[in-house]
Amino acid sequence: MSNHIAPRESETGLAELRGDCARMAPHWVVPTRITPTRVAPALIHGVTVPPASARLLDAMEDRP
Secondary structure (H helix, E strand, C coil): CCCCCCCCHHHHHHHHHHHHHHHHHHHCCCCCCCCCCCCCHHHCCCCCCCHHHHHHHHHCCCCC
């Protein structure tokens, strides 16, 4: 009998994703400085957030 326990699909997927990111990282160009541009909330259109995501964000602790 083998003591090997197969990883769950989510664990395998995460490991594969991390490996993909590690291989891609050297190809990413990082800008020297990013200056955010403020946009008035009234100018933001067409953004929808699923209710489950909104609840998740509401439950998160706000950090400064």
